[in-house]
Amino acid sequence: MNRFTYTIVWYCLLPIVFLYLLKRIIKDPQYKRGFWQRLGFIPKQYKPCIHIHCASLGEVNAAAGLIQQLIETYPDSSILVTNSTPAGATRIDALFGTQVLQLMAPIDLSIFVNRFSRKLNSKCSIFTEVEIWPNWLASLTKQQTKLMLVNARLSDKSYRNYAKWGSVFKHAFLRFDWITAQTQNDLENYQKFGVNRVSAVGNLKFDIQLPQTLSQQTLDLMQSHQLNRPIWIAASVHPSEYQIIVQAHLALLKQIPDALLLIAPRHKERFDEVAEYLNSENVNYQRRSRQQAVTQSDHVWLIDSMGELINFYAIADIAFVGGSLVAKGGHNPLEPAALSKPILMGPDRVNCEDICRMLVQAGAMFDVDSAVSIETRLMDLFKSENHYHQAALAANKVVMQNQGAVHSSMNHIRNILG
Template sequence: MRTIYSALWYLLLPALFLRLWLRGRKAPAYRLRWKERMAWGYRSGILKKSLWVHAVSVGETLAAAPLIERLLEDYPDVPLLVTTTTPTGSERVQALFGGRVTHVYCPWELPTALNRFMRAFDPQLVIVLETELWPNLCAAVKRHGAKLMLMNGRLSEKSYQGYGKLPRLIRPMMARFDALAVQTQVEAERYMALGAWPERVYPIGSVKFDMTLDAAVKQAAAALRSSFGNRPVWIAASTHPGEDALVLAAHKALREQRPEALLILVPRHPERFAAVADQIREAGLSVARRSQQESAAGVDVYLADTMGELLMLFGTCDVAFVGGSLVPVGGHNLLEPAAWQKPVLTGPHLHNFTAIGQLLDDAGGLSVVEDAQSLGATLLALLDDPAQCARQGKAAAGVVEANRGALEKGLRLVAMELNTGLGPSG
C-alpha cells in the first residue's frame, strides 16, 4: 500500500510545484527555498544526532514554543532542528528562536527526499506535533534508526474516520511510533484503534495549557490598549474566508447600540490582509492598519495585519471571538484569550478543539454563537454587563490554570526516549 502511496506522490510532483507557484502569486515566500521541499542541496552530516521537532505553520509552532525552549535548556549540547511547511511558520520559528535552532522546510512525502533529509540532519529523536501523521516520513525515521514521538496529539472524530478507511497504510505507520503523547483519553483510544501500541500511548493533556504571559507581552498589550482610549474593544482572531463578512455584520449591529465599539480583526493568513482591508471599507466601516502604524482613534476596525502578535492582541480586548469556527474549519486555539481572563466566544465548528471547548463551556468561560446575529447579541450582552464579563473571563482562566502540566509530562517522555531516565525535568 505504501508503494502505491509513494508512486502517487511522485506522479503529483508537477502539481505540487504548480501549487507552490500559484500560492506564490499572493505570498511570494512560497516560491523561495523550493529546493528544501525536495531536500536538494544539503550535504550529509550538517547536524549530528539532532533532535527534530516538526510543526506545520504558525499555530503548531506557537504551541511547540514552550517545548522547544525547554529542549534548548535541558539539552544544550544537542543540535535542535525545527521544521515547518509554510512560510508563516518559518517566520515564526526564526522570530522566536533565531540562530538557536536550525530551521528548514520539511520535505514532501517522497522516500528519496526523506532519505536525503535524514542523511543531512541525522536525527536521533523526531517529535511531530498534533496530527502530522505521514506514512513515508514515519518509515524514513525508523529506517534511519531514530526514535519517533507524537507530542500534543489530537485526532477529531472526522479525521479518525478518514484514517480508518486506509488500514493497510495507517496501521503500520501508527505502530512505528515509540511514544504518543495525546491530549485526551478519547483521542488515546482512537490512536490505539488505528494501530498504535497501547503501552506507548499516553493521554497527558495539551501542552497549550502551559503557555505563559511574560512581562514584555503584558507591557505591550497595556500600551496598545491605552492608545485605544476608553472604548469597548473586541477581537475577532484567526478569521477565514467567509467569516470576515459575518464578523463585520456583527460589529455593525453592535455599533448600533454601542457606536464607540472597536473591532480588532486578525485574519488567519497574511496573503488575505489587503483583501480584508478592502472588505472592511466596502462594508462601510473605517479601518486603521497596524502594519502601517495607523492610529485606531476614531476608526471602526483596527486591522491587525502583522504576524506573531496575536497573543499580545488578546490582552487588549474586553471580549474575544476565535475564528475558524463560524465556517467549517474546526476552530483555533481558545486558550490564549482564556489565559488573559477574557470571555471566549466561538462558532459551532469546533471539531479541532472539542475537548478544550468542552472544558471551557463546562466552567462557564465559553459562549457558542451560531451566526452574525447571535455574535452581535452576545457581544452586546457581555459589554453591557462588566460583572458577567469578568466572571466568564475568570472562569476561562481557571480552566487554563487547572490543566497545566502536560509539558512536564511530555518532557519526561522525551527523556525516556533519549534513554536518560527521568531526564532533566525530574
C-alpha cells in the same frame, strides 16, 4: 493500501503538488523559502540533533513550551525544527532566533525523504499532533532514529479515515517509540491500531507561555492609541466570516457608539480584501500597518500585521476566535483564555472540540452563529459587569487547571533518549 501503493499515489500527485507550490510562490514569495529542502537537498550534514516537526503556525505555538524545555534540558545538543509552511518557519524565527536550527520539511516521497533524513542525522525525531508521513517515518527508522509523536490527536472521524487506508498508517503509527495523546479517547483510538506505547498526558496548548514583555506592550498600545473604550477582537477570521463580524459590529455601534472592533484576518493575502469590504460599508477604520493613531472616530482597527495577535488579544475585552463560522474547524482559543477574556466561537470547532467543550462548560465560551447572535452576546457581556467577570475568571481557570502536558512529554523524551 500498503506503503508501495501510497507512494505510487504520491508520484501521481507530484505534478499537482508542484503546481500548488508554484501558485503559492507567485502569491506569496515566502514560499520560496527552503524549496530545495522540500526535495531533500539540505546544504550540509548535521551533527546528531534533536529534531521536532511542527507543520505550521498553530503547531509551533502549541509546541513552543516543549521546544524551550528541549533547549534548556539539552544544551549540548542542536535543536532542529522542521516546518511545512513559511508561517510556521517565521514563527520559529521570532520565538527562538538562533537558539534552534530551522528547515522546511520534505515532500513524503522516498527519493526526497531518504536524502533529507541522512543529512538531518537526528538521534530523536518528534512529530506533533497529526503529522503522520509514512515514507519519512520509514526513512528515519532506517537511520535508527528514535521516534515520538506528541500532542497527538486521533478523533473517531480521523480513526475511520485512517482505517480506510489499510495497513499504511497502522504501520506508520507502530514506528513510534512513544505517543503522548491529548485525551483518553485519542489514546483508545491509537490502541485500535495496535499501538501500546501510548499515554494520555493532556494538551500542550494549555502550557501556554505569555511573553514577559506583554504587559508593557499592552500598556504602550493602550496609551499611544487612547483605547479607553469597549473593545472586542475578531481573530484569525476567514472570507465569508469577516463580513458577519463587521455586520455584528455595525449593529453593536447602535447600542454602544464608542465600541471598537479589532479585526485580524487569518492570512495576510486577505488584508486588502477586508479593507475593501470596510470601504464598501463606509466604516471608519485604521490599518495597523500604517502606524497611525486610532481615534474616537474610528470604529474598526484592521490588524494587517503578523506576529502581534497576542498583543491585541490582551487589549481587547472580549474575543471572537475565527475559523468557526465557516468550515475551517475553528482556531485555538487558549491565548484569549489565558488572558482571561470571555470567548465567542461559531459552531465549527472540530480542530479544538475538547478545549471548547471545557470552556463552554465552565461558562467562559459562548456559542454564536450569526451577526445577530454575536451582537446579542456582546451586548450582554459589555452591559453585565458581573457576567463578564465570571466568564473572564472561568477562562483563565480552565487553562491553569489543565497545564502539565509539557512536563509529562519531557519525561517520555528523556526516557527515549536515555
